[in-house]
Amino acid sequence: MTYRSLKQALDSMAPEQKHLPTWEDILDRAGGEVALPARNRRRKRSWILAIAALIVVLVPLAAIASEENWWFLREEGMAPKPATDVVVVKSGTWNGYDWKLVAYVSRTGDICSGIQLATGGGGLACGPIPAVLGSPEPSGTRSAGMSSLAGSLGALREDTPYIEGPVVDKAAQVDIYLSDDQVLHVPTIEAPNELGVPVRFFAAELPNYNDWSKLVGLDEEGKIVACLSVVYADLPVCK
Amino acid sequence: MRSQRASLDKIEHVYRKNGSGFLRLALAATGDVERARDALQEGFARAIRSRETFRGTGPIEAWVARCVLNAAHDTYAGLVAVDGDGQQPEIALAHSDGANPIVREAIARLPRRQRDALFLRYYLDFDYRSIAEALGVEKGTVSATLHAAKAALAEVLQEVDR
Numbered sequence: 001m002t003y004r005s006l007k008q009a010l011d012s013m014a015p016e017q018k019h020l021p022t023w024e025d026i027l028d029r030a031g032g033e034v035a036l037p038a039r040n041r042r043r044k045r046s047w048i049l050a051i052a053a054l055i056v057v058l059v060p061l062a063a064i065a066s067e068e069n070w071w072f073l074r075e076e077g078m079a080p081k082p083a084t085d086v087v088v089v090k091s092g093t094w095n096g097y098d099w100k101l102v103a104y105v106s107r108t109g110d111i112c113s114g115i116q117l118a119t120g121g122g123g124l125a126c127g128p129i130p131a132v133l134g135s136p137e138p139s140g141t142r143s144a145g146m147s148s149l150a151g152s153l154g155a156l157r158e159d160t161p162y163i164e165g166p167v168v169d170k171a172a173q174v175d176i177y178l179s180d181d182q183v184l185h186v187p188t189i190e191a192p193n194e195l196g197v198p199v200r201f202f203a204a205e206l207p208n209y210n211d212w213s214k215l216v217g218l219d220e221e222g223k224i225v226a227c228l229s230v231v232y233a234d235l236p237v238c239k
Numbered sequence: 240m241r242s243q244r245a246s247l248d249k250i251e252h253v254y255r256k257n258g259s260g261f262l263r264l265a266l267a268a269t270g271d272v273e274r275a276r277d278a279l280q281e282g283f284a285r286a287i288r289s290r291e292t293f294r295g296t297g298p299i300e301a302w303v304a305r306c307v308l309n310a311a312h313d314t315y316a317g318l319v320a321v322d323g324d325g326q327q328p329e330i331a332l333a334h335s336d337g338a339n340p341i342v343r344e345a346i347a348r349l350p351r352r353q354r355d356a357l358f359l360r361y362y363l364d365f366d367y368r369s370i371a372e373a374l375g376v377e378k379g380t381v382s383a384t385l386h387a388a389k390a391a392l393a394e395v396l397q398e399v400d401r
Contacts, residue, residue: 005396009342010361014263017272021280023254030284077273121284123313151313155289155306156375 021075029071031120070102070116072124080106080126087192089113094205095160097153101203103166105195111166113201114149125149129166129199145226146171146217150206163212164203166191170225171217174202179211188217245293245302250286253303261307263362268311268355270347275311282307297372304363304373308355345395353388356381 070086072079082104089101098118106112106126114124127147148165152158167174167188176184184207188200206212217226254261258279265282266275286293286306293302346354352374359365359373370385371378 005342006346006392007361009346010267010357013270013343013346014267014275014358014362016259017262017266017275020258020262021276023251026254026280026283027287029280030287078277117288119288121281121288123281149313152309155285155292155302155309157309157312159289159292 025075028074029121031071031117071121072112072114079124080108080110080112082112083107083109084196085194087194089191089201090189090203092203094153094162097160099153101164101189101201103191103195103201105197111147111197111199113164113166115151115153115162115164115203117153123149123151125165129168144228146174146215146228148215148228150212158208161206161208162204163206163215164201165215166199166201167217167226169198169200170219171200171202172220173218174226175216175218176204176206176212177214177216178206179213180208182207245286245290245295245299247287247290249299250283250290250303253300254283257300257363260363261304264304264358265307265311267358267362268308278311278313279307281313282310285310298369300363301365301369301372304359304365304369305375308373312351341395341398342392345392349388349391352376353384353391356384357388360385 073082073086084105086102086104089103091098091100093099099122100116100118101113102116102124103111103113108126110126110128112124112126114122116122116124125147129145129147146165146167148163150161150163153160153162163176169191171188174186174188176186178184184204186202186204188202191197191199191201214229215227216224219225261282262275262279265278266272269275269278283303283306286303289306293299346357349357355374356370359370363369365373367381368378370381374381374384376384
């Protein structure tokens with residue numbers, strides 16, 4: 001690779017960043033006692049023994065705090081600030097991984113949702129759904145009535161891939177079209193009232209790391225009420 | 240041969256030694272600083288959570304890079320990601336500091352594997368074995384992949400560098 005312009009292009013695509021996340025941020029994201037370095041575990045144990053008398057009182061509060069201590073809200077700027085509670089839409093287990101589908105409406109008017117691992121960490125994506133939030137439709141785009149986040153629960157992309165997202169509340173089912181021509185029919189999940197917006201959610205483990213080509217939301221009568229296709233989307237395929 | 244274990248200390252060593260390189264890898268793969276920081280954190284967090292599954296068939300740096308790339312490639316799709324033509328660019332070209340945009344666009348248009356191989360080579364200075372481990376391909380494939388990337392970019396680069 002000797003081309004000067006290639007080096008310049010690569011340097012400009014990813015310039016050196018002044019501020020790296022700290023290792024402690026990463027341990028925090030990884031979650032769980034097992035992720036803490038031994039020295040921290042020792043320190044924590046001593047601290048706990050020192051205030052043993054208080055623990056009885058604090059345990060219920062701590063339980064609440066940890067439930068609300070989502071990684072995406074710990075660091076400023078990591079995710080839009082919530083205007084509603086972060087609600088757990090559904091819990092489950094895929095391939096041995098315990099997870100929670102969580103969601104909130106942000107102060108910027110986006111719907112944020114993501115799968116969080118019980119052991120800590122996970123994904124989160126935020127975006128507008130005009131049909132749900134009543135916000136103006138951005139020019140040059142079209143109403144999809146849904147959004148999605150695809151990732152994996154394990155370290156590698158083959159390890160428990162999934163897809164989740166919000167969809168307009170008319171959608172009773174989301175059909176997930178995969179690149180190998182499989183179609184998954186996934187019932188949508190009702191959102192908790194605390195969210196305060198007419199939205200439902202879908203979440204599914206993908207049978208393998210397929211690139212999905214299209215998501216279609218269907219109402220009770222099988223009519224298309226939402227649609228999203230990725231990469232070279234073609235509107236007619238949604239009709 | 241004894242398999243190598245991915246201990247927390249080893250993963251921490253990888254981060255402290257070259258965290259900035261991994262952040263550049265994530266930035267190149269996502270095109271967005273915040274998404275890159277998120278992918279970096281989640282990639283290393285996944286490596287920590289899954290460290291028992293590391294088989295030690297290659298360097299640990301490569302396995303961690305695979306985790307970071309995996310997190311960087313988690314795909315969000317929604318209205319904001321779809322442009323007027325209904326096309327979703329795979330990489331947002333957010334920076335413009337003098338580098339030729341034609342070259343940047345040409346890189347962005349490379350198939351993902353070629354692009355990732357290029358990024359691993361450049362930002363992490365990985366050898367072919369490490370790139371192969373990070374991409375989950377045979378070592379012999381890496382040479383062909385990088386050659387294909389270079390060939391795809393050659394016309395643009397020769398034009399720009401002339």
